[in-house]
Amino acid sequence: MTGDGIARVLVIDDESQIRKFLRISLTAYGYEVIEAVRGEDGIARCATESPDLVILDLGLPDLDGRAVIARIREWSRAPIIVLSVRAAEAEKVAALDAGTDDYVTKPFGIHELLARVRAALRSRREQGEPPAVVEVGDLVIDIARRRVHLAGVEIRLSRKEFAILRLLAQHAGRIVTHPQLLREVWGPAHERETHYLRIYIGHLRQKLGDDPADPRYISNEPGVGYRLLEADFR
Amino acid sequence: MRAAAERVDAEMVHYMRAHAIAGPWPAQDRLLVCINESPVANKLVRTAKRMAERARMPWLAVNVHTPRHDRLPDDAKDRIAEALRLTESLGGEAVTLHAESNVVKELLAFAQSRNVTRILLGRPRQRRWSGWLKEHVTERLLKNPGQFEITVVAPAGEVSPGQVIQASPLELKPDFRAFGWATLVVAVATVISHVADRFLPLANLSLIFLMAVLLVAIRFGLWPSVYTSLLSFVAYNFFFTEPHHTFMVENQGDVLTVVFFLVVAVIVGNLAARLQAQVEAMRVTARRTANLYDFSRRIAGAASLNDVLWAAVHHVASTLQCQSLVLLPREGDRLEIASGFPPEDQMSPTAWGAARWAWAHDQAAGWSSGTLPASEWLFLPLKTGRGPVGLLGVSFENEKRQLTPEQRHLLEALVDQVAVAVERTNLATDIEEARLLTETERLRSALLSSVSHDLRTPLVSIIGSATGLASCDGALSNSDRAQLVQTILEESERLNRFVQNLLDMTRLGYGALQPNREWVDLREIVGRACKQMARPLASLRIEARIEDDVPILYVDPILIEQVLVNILDNAGKHSPSGGRIEIGATLEGARVVVKVSDEGPGIPPEARNSVFDVFYRVRAGDKQAAGTGLGLSICRGLIEAHGGGIEALPGPAGRGTTIAFWLPVQPVPPIASPDEDEREPDEGSRPP
Numbered sequence: 001m002t003g004d005g006i007a008r009v010l011v012i013d014d015e016s017q018i019r020k021f022l023r024i025s026l027t028a029y030g031y032e033v034i035e036a037v038r039g040e041d042g043i044a045r046c047a048t049e050s051p052d053l054v055i056l057d058l059g060l061p062d063l064d065g066r067a068v069i070a071r072i073r074e075w076s077r078a079p080i081i082v083l084s085v086r087a088a089e090a091e092k093v094a095a096l097d098a099g100t101d102d103y104v105t106k107p108f109g110i111h112e113l114l115a116r117v118r119a120a121l122r123s124r125r126e127q128g129e130p131p132a133v134v135e136v137g138d139l140v141i142d143i144a145r146r147r148v149h150l151a152g153v154e155i156r157l158s159r160k161e162f163a164i165l166r167l168l169a170q171h172a173g174r175i176v177t178h179p180q181l182l183r184e185v186w187g188p189a190h191e192r193e194t195h196y197l198r199i200y201i202g203h204l205r206q207k208l209g210d211d212p213a214d215p216r217y218i219s220n221e222p223g224v225g226y227r228l229l230e231a232d233f234r
Numbered sequence: 235m236r237a238a239a240e241r242v243d244a245e246m247v248h249y250m251r252a253h254a255i256a257g258p259w260p261a262q263d264r265l266l267v268c269i270n271e272s273p274v275a276n277k278l279v280r281t282a283k284r285m286a287e288r289a290r291m292p293w294l295a296v297n298v299h300t301p302r303h304d305r306l307p308d309d310a311k312d313r314i315a316e317a318l319r320l321t322e323s324l325g326g327e328a329v330t331l332h333a334e335s336n337v338v339k340e341l342l343a344f345a346q347s348r349n350v351t352r353i354l355l356g357r358p359r360q361r362r363w364s365g366w367l368k369e370h371v372t373e374r375l376l377k378n379p380g381q382f383e384i385t386v387v388a389p390a391g392e393v394s395p396g397q398v399i400q401a402s403p404l405e406l407k408p409d410f411r412a413f414g415w416a417t418l419v420v421a422v423a424t425v426i427s428h429v430a431d432r433f434l435p436l437a438n439l440s441l442i443f444l445m446a447v448l449l450v451a452i453r454f455g456l457w458p459s460v461y462t463s464l465l466s467f468v469a470y471n472f473f474f475t476e477p478h479h480t481f482m483v484e485n486q487g488d489v490l491t492v493v494f495f496l497v498v499a500v501i502v503g504n505l506a507a508r509l510q511a512q513v514e515a516m517r518v519t520a521r522r523t524a525n526l527y528d529f530s531r532r533i534a535g536a537a538s539l540n541d542v543l544w545a546a547v548h549h550v551a552s553t554l555q556c557q558s559l560v561l562l563p564r565e566g567d568r569l570e571i572a573s574g575f576p577p578e579d580q581m582s583p584t585a586w587g588a589a590r591w592a593w594a595h596d597q598a599a600g601w602s603s604g605t606l607p608a609s610e611w612l613f614l615p616l617k618t619g620r621g622p623v624g625l626l627g628v629s630f631e632n633e634k635r636q637l638t639p640e641q642r643h644l645l646e647a648l649v650d651q652v653a654v655a656v657e658r659t660n661l662a663t664d665i666e667e668a669r670l671l672t673e674t675e676r677l678r679s680a681l682l683s684s685v686s687h688d689l690r691t692p693l694v695s696i697i698g699s700a701t702g703l704a705s706c707d708g709a710l711s712n713s714d715r716a717q718l719v720q721t722i723l724e725e726s727e728r729l730n731r732f733v734q735n736l737l738d739m740t741r742l743g744y745g746a747l748q749p750n751r752e753w754v755d756l757r758e759i760v761g762r763a764c765k766q767m768a769r770p771l772a773s774l775r776i777e778a779r780i781e782d783d784v785p786i787l788y789v790d791p792i793l794i795e796q797v798l799v800n801i802l803d804n805a806g807k808h809s810p811s812g813g814r815i816e817i818g819a820t821l822e823g824a825r826v827v828v829k830v831s832d833e834g835p836g837i838p839p840e841a842r843n844s845v846f847d848v849f850y851r852v853r854a855g856d857k858q859a860a861g862t863g864l865g866l867s868i869c870r871g872l873i874e875a876h877g878g879g880i881e882a883l884p885g886p887a888g889r890g891t892t893i894a895f896w897l898p899v900q901p902v903p904p905i906a907s908p909d910e911d912e913r914e915p916d917e918g919s920r921p922p
């Protein structure tokens with residue numbers, strides 16, 4: 001982040017209309033926007049301008065999206081948010097595994113994008129020292145003391161339930177992919193057992209009084225992963 | 235000019251037939267070639283073809299079928315059949331005429347009726363002593379050519395004397411038993427004559443012997459009857475004529491008796507032999523006809539190509555007691571075994587070689603044929619007017635065996651029938667394909683009109699609202715501006731849903747849609763769908779009720795969400811303002827049933843199935859609320875891809891519509907490392 005507190009966002013997209021709309025919206029919300037049309041250009045921009053965050057369209061004409069991510073990740077730790085279409089869930093998961101921080105499905109509203117941007121920038125700020133306590137509305141997750149309170153009442157969670165919630169809380173507002181959750185809670189051998197997550201998240205939601213049809217805390221993104229919703233983004 | 239001449243010619247032939255005018259009226263030459271069983275018949279046909287081509291005229295090949303034909307050896311009959319076949323394959327017309335005795339008269343009458351101007355004949359064989367007895371057809375035609383131009387050719391490669399074919403002499407196979415019977419008959423005649431001698435005059439006794447000769451002639455043919463006539467004379471002479479009990483002939487009339495006996499024997503013997511040959515031939519023909527009739531009835535009943543092929547191989551195998559196969563070309567020119575009896579799916583390389591040769595050359599190849607006889611299979615091309623359609627292969631357990639001529643004729647006839655049947659189904663398939671193509675074309679144009687309608691309608695609103703915002707900025711109140719912006723948003727979302735449906739339809743159409751299954755909670759999907767439709771359905775009340783016992787499902791959450799969105803979209807379009815949409819999900823056995831009910835006008839019972847057809851809406855016309863008629867058909871495609879089903883039902887309490895779909899419930903796999911039971915996340919720090 002630059003000294004005066006204004007975050008610089010690099011937008012890599014070949015569609016000028018999308019660049020324009022992002023530039024206007026992001027500038028209006030107080031971000032400084034740098035634009036790149038092509039992958040190569042974007043990578044070069046990333047090196048010279050050292051942005052605080054990169055918004056990358058996965059469907060670039062010159063380079064494969066994943067190649068761009070890999071090249072940026074060689075030397076930059078700036079959060080990357082990718083723009084992708086529906087029916088490309090595997091692509092999203094691959095991009096997330098390759099080192100991007102979040103994604104937005106096209107077409108998207110600006111609020112959704114801003115929520116992602118904020119969450120990603122915050123995570124960068126907090127790097128090195130994960131927060132000890134995460135608050136989402138009424139829900140207070142005390143990671144260090146391993147306690148969870150809902151509206152002041154302590155909730156009793158099993159080990160695995162807590163492990164899931166902790167992982168989501170550490171990435172509050174950001175997506176945690178199914179494989180990531182499964183890997184960290186159950187071990188790499190269980191990376192594909194999505195029914196584990198279904199069952200445990202079900203329990204967790206029940207204990208948190210969360211309605212799956214209209215979640216307040218834990219949101220599922222089909223085919224990709226889970227997200228602990230932030231108060232400002234439901 | 236030539237085309238015109240041909241047309242005039244065709245018209246004239248028609249006219250002549252219509253008015254029974256005897257030709258020829260030489261407008262265009264027509265060439266006729268006479269063929270018989272001679273080994274050079276094929277060469278004669280080829281010569282005729284060359285001549286006809288050179289002179290550019292139509293040509294015919296004629297074989298005159300006489301009673302003698304029945305007595306020809308089988309290979310001679312084959313040669314005639316082959317020559318006629320060759321004629322047809324070379325583009326000529328093959329005709330068989332039937333004549334009792336006067337071949338030349340029949341031939342000339344035919345030539346006249348068909349407007350033939352040139353007649354081509356083979357040079358007759360050199361004959362030894364019988365030449366002066368019987369005039370050859372060629373010679374007789376040359377003596378009386380009428381108005382025809384007669385050409386006699388000696389085709390290259392004349393027949394060697396050893397190959398000369400003779401019709402078998404007029405006799406049945408001599409059998410020694412026949413002579414025994416003949417002797418017995420004469421003995422009986424002698425006894426009867428002895429008894430009759432007392433009542434009848436001597437001259438009449440010869441009638442009894444004559445009867446014996448007749449009987450033997452009819453039953454056993456020529457030589458036994460000649461033997462009988464001689465024996466009868468001897469017996470007659472010895473026992474009944476003066477002087478008795480000697481072989482002396484005193485009366486001149488007795489000599490005449492011998493001659494009569496002999497003449498009767500020869501004539502009746504010949505007749506009998508001919509009759510028997512004809513009966514035998516007819517029996518063979520009848521058997522073959524019955525077989526073919528049976529076969530044609532069977533394949534006429536078979537509708538699909540597979541049924542036809544199965545009927546064919548089964549019939550060939552059971553009639554000829556062999557194994558049979560049909561090979562058809564697949565993917566261009568590669569032959570494949572299409573059917574076999576007993577079912578067979580591989581052959582030796584030699585057999586494949588023979589098959590490929592037969593296919594490439596359109597001639598029989600393999601076992602017992604001239605080409606690649608080492609193959610255990612014999613392949614015969616299935617020839618049709620449009621060229622060969624495949625091969626029929628037969629193979630016998632005992633490879634040493636040869637096909638009897640009768641079997642071969644039957645096989646050839648069957649091959650022709652199979653070819654016709656295969657061509658028939660091919661044509662039927664072609665017609666079906668053409669029909670499908672038309673249907674596809676119709677659907678495509680429906681899609682195009684639907685797409686242009688459904689893309690344009692939201693665009694009209696978007697462009698309108700946007701220009702409103704852009705140009706009348708000062709004149710708009712804040713709420714107007716908000717409304718325009720809202721319109722742009724809603725219409726864009728509608729456009730987005732439509733594009734998504736188009737994409738899904740395309741993927742469904744190409745069969746590329748594989749559900750990306752994971753374990754999901756139906757509540758989540760319903761929630762997401764409702765959220766997605768919140769804006770378009772803002773004026774309606776949506777109530778979702780999912781029973782607690784509905785388990786997690788193994789489905790593609792995004793596709794099922796799309797299904798719900800489409801159903802909700804559809805329900806929203808038909809709901810009255812302020813209406814209610816109910817979503818309910820229950821567990822029914824091994825299925826989860828989801829029902830979406832609206833309070834709209836409902837669907838008439840007869841249309842309940844067709845709402846899931848692609849473009850049902852389009853067919854219904856353009857007057858209803860906007861929508862492609864894609865939505866529900868995609869729902870069906872998506873639900874079926876999940877192994878489920880969908881249907882339209884009348885709404886609860888008979889009002890509105892319920893769209894119900896079900897999805898199979900799969901058992902949730904066990905969890906490998908069960909979680910610890912309920913307890914504090916960190917027991918050490920639990921407060922006392």
